[in-house]
Amino acid sequence: MSSGGAVESPMTAPSSFGEFWFVFSRNRGAVVGLAIVALFAFLAIAAPWIAPYDPALISDGALLKPPFWSEGGEPGFWLGTDDVGRDLLSRLIYGARVSMAVGFLVVVVSLAVGTLLGLVGGYAGGWIDAVIMRLMDILMSLPSILLAIVVVTVLGQSLVNAILAVSITVIPGFVRLVRAQVLVEKSKPYVIASRTFGAGPMRQIFINILPNCMAPVIVQGTLGFSDGILNVAALGFLGLGAQPPTAEWGTMLSDARSFIESAPWLVTLPGLCILILVLGFNLLGDGLRDALDPRLQK
């Protein structure tokens, strides 16, 4: 997790890493979330070594084989095969790679753009702030799927465009969060003192204010992973995201729909992976919120 490094730095003062870990580790949900995320991260990184087959490899003699515990299952294919004879377990493992990358990219893009806009708007104020916030209001009041559909219609259906589309819908959350934080920090004595010593806007924004806005941004970023993974998978399911034969869980689900009666495992397992991973990030995000920023605690 990228938050590990940030947590140790003085950004989250006054809590040191030890204090953070003390609070975090007593939250059972948060630890479960961390374990889930760590497991999927491991699967994503180690996919080429632990997946029994290549995710695109077609075994002619093994179409729609059920998992090994059901009747007719083959020990060679633990979780069975799909309609063209690809190993489901291998595709699910490679799917972890796709979804982790998707979540990461959505968070990086939306966090970078959103934080920048929030910093600029909050620090500059005036019409710049007004324009940014009105744009964000528009983005937030339109259903996210409509914006995603617009982006995908214009740019075409692909995984990259789906990531871009979902990132845009996640941006306003970061902007509002950072802006609110900047407005609080801006009038604090340390910022005013720094200004009297001649600090320019760039120094104020990036060196003085930004580090003090990081705790809620980290929490939002973690929750952004679940938004990103869920929504990109949804677009994949609708045929507007990743295209077959990519081993993406949403796309796999959409392919499996016609086999819901004959091969239910093709439907249950990819969706279960999405649910568990999204749940993991949500648990982790809640835990981080409680541990990093007591003010946000509910």
Add this chain to the structure above:
Amino acid sequence: MIAFLLRRLGVAIPTLIGATVIAFGLIRLVPGDPVLHMIGERGASPEVYAEMRARYGLDRPLTTQYFLFLKNALNGDFGESIVSGQPVWHEFMDRFPATLELGLIALSLAVLIGIPLGVVAAVRRNSLFDYALMSVSLVGYSMPIFWWGLILILFFSVKLGLTPVSGRIDFAYDVPPWSGFLLIDVWKAGEGWPAFKSALVHLVLPAIALGTIPLATVARMTRSSMLEVLGEDYMRTARAKGLSRMRVIFVHGLRNALVPVITVVGLMAGSIVTGAVLTETIFSWPGIGRWLVESVLARDYPVVQSGILLISLAVIVVNLLVDVAYAWANPRLRGRL
């Protein structure tokens, strides 16, 4: 109240303009000739092509084109579907009630089940019930509903054979649209109980799928809002006066705890649309969500463009009405929104 209305309109109008710009820009940002997109791949005679160019003012500056687009929209001209040749407005009005009916039932489920669950969890804080509900609701909150819908079909339709897999009503019934809400129209058409039952069993699974995330949200919000209220002084006073526990919880507590919950529910229109797109695709529900996705996949640009505009408009109007209704009912909110 007037000041509140003006302020609220001040937010809604730029959003509306934003939606028109997005819809207008859509067809022009797609690489290639917009007229060819609108006519479709089968092509058209040079006369039709020239007429289309003139109608959308494509030979004139972009700003003129935009105002022409607005003018056409205000006159109810949203273009025609490439696929069906029908006016987009008709196609929208045919499908909108189906989505509205599904969305309203899903939201009702969320509210009627979520609020009592949240209250009980708050009153019995840290009990087994509380932990169980909070865990289940977090799962519900994280649910990929496109998968959840399929699981519901797998269990209730395929395994148990209890519910149909798709559509709004059995083909045997011919119900002419009147209100657009099938649960009402079956009575108007004189089909009676069997048709009503058929419409209801078709509605159950999609409503559960669409209502799951709102239900989880409502239960969690009610719990946390109720917990806050339970700690208020007036609650202690009410107890000290000798009022019964139930009366204190429901009359004094819940009424105050519901304010934030109702606000969130009212503003769920946007997420219901997002959910409806997925739910309708899974259950072949003939609403606007499925219509929009099919149009994107068929590259039916006029439908996508106007569909997005009309759906955004519906969401903006609903949000506005909800805000105004709350401000009217609860004067304390006027300053905050």
